[in-house]
Amino acid sequence: MFDLSTSDIKYLTGVGPQRAALLNKELGIYSMYDLLCYYPYKYVDRSRIYTIREIDGSMPYIQLKGEILGTELTGEGRGRRLIAHFSDGTGIVDLVWFQGIKYVVGKYKVHKEYIVFGKPAPFNGRFNIAHPDIDEVSELKLSTMGMQPYYNTTERMKRSFLNSRAIEQMMATLLAQISEPLPETLSPAILAENHLMPITDALRNIHFPANADLLRKAQYRLKFEELFYVQLNILRYARDRQWRYRGYVFGKVGEIFNTFYSQHLPFELTNAQKRVLKEIRRDLGSGRQMNRLLQGDVGSGKTLVALMSMLIALDNGYQACLMAPTEILANQHYDTICHFLQGMDIRVELLTGSVKGKRREAILAGLLAGEVHILIGTHALIEDTVHFASLGLAVIDEQHRFGVAQRSRLWAKNERPPHVLVMTATPIPRTLAMTLYGDLDVSVIDELPPGRKPIATIHQFDNHRESLYRSIRKQIDEGRQVYIVYPLVKESEKVDLKNVEEGYERICAAFPDCKVCKVHGQMKPADKDAQMQLFVSGTAQIMVATTVIEVGVNVPNASVMVIENAERFGLSQLHQLRGRVGRGADQSYCILVTGYKLAEDTRKRLEIMVRTNDGFEIAEADLKLRGPGDLEGTQQSGIAFDLKIADIARDGQLLQYVREVAQKVIDADPEGTMPENEILWRRLKALRKTNVNWAAIS
Numbered sequence: 001m002f003d004l005s006t007s008d009i010k011y012l013t014g015v016g017p018q019r020a021a022l023l024n025k026e027l028g029i030y031s032m033y034d035l036l037c038y039y040p041y042k043y044v045d046r047s048r049i050y051t052i053r054e055i056d057g058s059m060p061y062i063q064l065k066g067e068i069l070g071t072e073l074t075g076e077g078r079g080r081r082l083i084a085h086f087s088d089g090t091g092i093v094d095l096v097w098f099q100g101i102k103y104v105v106g107k108y109k110v111h112k113e114y115i116v117f118g119k120p121a122p123f124n125g126r127f128n129i130a131h132p133d134i135d136e137v138s139e140l141k142l143s144t145m146g147m148q149p150y151y152n153t154t155e156r157m158k159r160s161f162l163n164s165r166a167i168e169q170m171m172a173t174l175l176a177q178i179s180e181p182l183p184e185t186l187s188p189a190i191l192a193e194n195h196l197m198p199i200t201d202a203l204r205n206i207h208f209p210a211n212a213d214l215l216r217k218a219q220y221r222l223k224f225e226e227l228f229y230v231q232l233n234i235l236r237y238a239r240d241r242q243w244r245y246r247g248y249v250f251g252k253v254g255e256i257f258n259t260f261y262s263q264h265l266p267f268e269l270t271n272a273q274k275r276v277l278k279e280i281r282r283d284l285g286s287g288r289q290m291n292r293l294l295q296g297d298v299g300s301g302k303t304l305v306a307l308m309s310m311l312i313a314l315d316n317g318y319q320a321c322l323m324a325p326t327e328i329l330a331n332q333h334y335d336t337i338c339h340f341l342q343g344m345d346i347r348v349e350l351l352t353g354s355v356k357g358k359r360r361e362a363i364l365a366g367l368l369a370g371e372v373h374i375l376i377g378t379h380a381l382i383e384d385t386v387h388f389a390s391l392g393l394a395v396i397d398e399q400h401r402f403g404v405a406q407r408s409r410l411w412a413k414n415e416r417p418p419h420v421l422v423m424t425a426t427p428i429p430r431t432l433a434m435t436l437y438g439d440l441d442v443s444v445i446d447e448l449p450p451g452r453k454p455i456a457t458i459h460q461f462d463n464h465r466e467s468l469y470r471s472i473r474k475q476i477d478e479g480r481q482v483y484i485v486y487p488l489v490k491e492s493e494k495v496d497l498k499n500v501e502e503g504y505e506r507i508c509a510a511f512p513d514c515k516v517c518k519v520h521g522q523m524k525p526a527d528k529d530a531q532m533q534l535f536v537s538g539t540a541q542i543m544v545a546t547t548v549i550e551v552g553v554n555v556p557n558a559s560v561m562v563i564e565n566a567e568r569f570g571l572s573q574l575h576q577l578r579g580r581v582g583r584g585a586d587q588s589y590c591i592l593v594t595g596y597k598l599a600e601d602t603r604k605r606l607e608i609m610v611r612t613n614d615g616f617e618i619a620e621a622d623l624k625l626r627g628p629g630d631l632e633g634t635q636q637s638g639i640a641f642d643l644k645i646a647d648i649a650r651d652g653q654l655l656q657y658v659r660e661v662a663q664k665v666i667d668a669d670p671e672g673t674m675p676e677n678e679i680l681w682r683r684l685k686a687l688r689k690t691n692v693n694w695a696a697i698s
């Protein structure tokens with residue numbers, strides 16, 4: 001048997017160099033094996049043949065058997081079309097082509113028997129079928145079998161008649177050539193224990209299922225395999241890292257922590273905070289390097305948990321640092337933490353891009369001498385000039401702004417990597433966290449501090465400006481502050497900026513007695529900070545902004561978040577924005593303003609926002625509505641991955657199960673030397689090599 005994975009697709013009968021080039025470019029299909037792994041996105045039951053008399057207006061795809069009575073060409077230019085009158089003796093339908101007319105004309109003959117497949121639509125008192133699939137009855141072994149596969153193709157491919165049907169034909173040709181079983185890609189033990197179909201059967205049935213049951217089994221086998229290797233990859237990597245990186249042991253919880261806890265902590269910790277702190281303490285004392293993702297909704301008190309974890313590092317004679325994605329956030333953390341630690345003998349310093357000259361030198365020297373205990377800052381912390389005496393714990397706030405590469409640069413700051421705690425307010429559904437951050441352990445703060453009033457979320461159409469302004473006015477009269485946020489998308493930047501400017505003008509006109517500030521990403525950083533500061537200090541009552549305020553800014557006095565063009569934001573972004581209010585004890589509001597006409601998806605998003613404040617529920621819904629590829633954070637961090645057949649939103653249970661299977665393999669064969677697993681390790685190596693995305697994960 002020749003090796004399909006090294007057989008160029010262009011040598012497959014019916015492909016050739018031109019089609020091969022398209023397949024390479026459009027679908028990334030280079031070898032015959034690649035083609036086999038290009039799965040259908042749906043199947044249509046073609047087991048039944050309808051009569052023309054039966055057709056009614058509500059039918060999905062159907063097939064008819066009959067002959068073409070005659071054809072006519074009508075229309076001019078773009079309106080030109082070819083019509084074939086098709087009859088099966090019970091009536092007539094019109095088959096219509098708008099494109100590729102020349103090709104069609106030569107192809108089909110009058111009074112020959114064909115099977116026609118397509119979606120009938122009523123037109124001029126008759127039904128017509130536009131761009132039907134047509135097969136000669138004698139050739140139709142394949143599609144009478146029942147389920148017909150449908151493959152995604154691109155516009156470019158369709159223009160060259162490389163449509164779903166063409167791919168189906170290639171697939172049939174290729175499968176017909178396979179006379180012996182293909183090399184298995186899972187080990188015999190895993191196949192047997194999990195009752196999985198052999199790879200050859202799975203590939204045959206995923207393209208041309210003999211029946212629904214076999215299709216299900218084929219899907220299960222291929223999903224299993226896909227998720228299995230993703231998990232094996234992550235777990236293998238995590239395992240290697242554990243071995244390579246022994247962690248500092250923070251054996252004791254000492255005086256600093258205890259003093260803070262008993263004398264400085266202004267309130268009782270929530271149960272969730274206590275639980276998470278326990279998890280962190282256990283990690284820190286375990287002797288292996290901690291890599292923990294701390295998830296918690298905005299306002300759930302992550303900063304405090306981070307601070308107390310840093311105090312444990314200090315108790316054990318180490319330094320700690322906290323890295324934030326923006327200067328403003330770094331400043332805020334610095335203020336908060338200094339405030340918490342007032343009266344304790346702990347030196348906290350702030351290092352950002354704007355700390356320069358003597359001040360900077362002093363901080364760097366203090367750091368190297370071990371006199372600075374806690375360093376807070378931005379990316380400036382990972383610059384080469386920054387050296388710690390003994391960095392024991394690094395906390396990273398708002399994970400998705402930092403890539404994996406940056407995380408590992410922090411490790412390079414020591415001979416041993418510090419413990420790492422990553423905090424994020426973008427809740428990631430558990431299943432996705434497991435797949436994306438398989439090397440991280442996950443802690444969740446799923447409880448808000450007591451006394452918070454849930455934010456009331458309201459959806460309003462944008463022609464109700466007056467009542468909107470009345471609500472804003474009322475809050476301002478009560479001494480509160482208001483955010484008004486506009487979308488800013490790169491593709492439509494000019495229009496968006498114009499909207500922000502107009503919105504700003506409009507607000508200034510509507511609230512002449514108020515100070516209104518304005519912030520967007522196109523401003524110079526210094527101007528931006530100055531405007532931001534106006535709001536933080538309470539000088540400005542209203543801030544008109546783009547999503548630059550999305551991350552972490554804390555103005556407890558702000559009680560209204562107005563989101564203009566809310567239909568253009570994703571769910572998790574809306575949730576993030578909403579989290580900017582509701583930080584104090586007063587009732588806060590989030591007002592989602594949209595146009596009148598809304599797509600179904602958008603309506604759902606808004607409904608979810610109005611219904612719940614629970615970030616995890618929202619993240620789950622987001623995952624279902626948009627699919628993981630679009631999930632916020634996954635793209636920004638450069639960790640994208642591409643599942644061909646499994647669906648994280650729907651196959652969560654299988655994922656969990658498969659993770660256990662992969663874990664067992666690694667536990668039993670930590671060195672990867674057992675002969676019965678050779679297939680697995682070889683396959684993993686091959687996948688790592690070919691799949692660029694995987695490299696990003698590990």
Ligand code: ADP
Nearest residue numbers: 267268269270297298299300301302303304449
């Ligand atoms: P996050 O970073 O998770 O969005 P913060 O750490 O900024 O949340 O906390 C939000 C606010 O809640 C802060 O003002 C903080 O002091 C306060 N806070 C944190 N923990 C508690 C608690 N257990 N009880 C009362 N208030 C708390």
Ligand code: MG
Nearest residue numbers: 299302303552
């Ligand atoms: Mg925070």
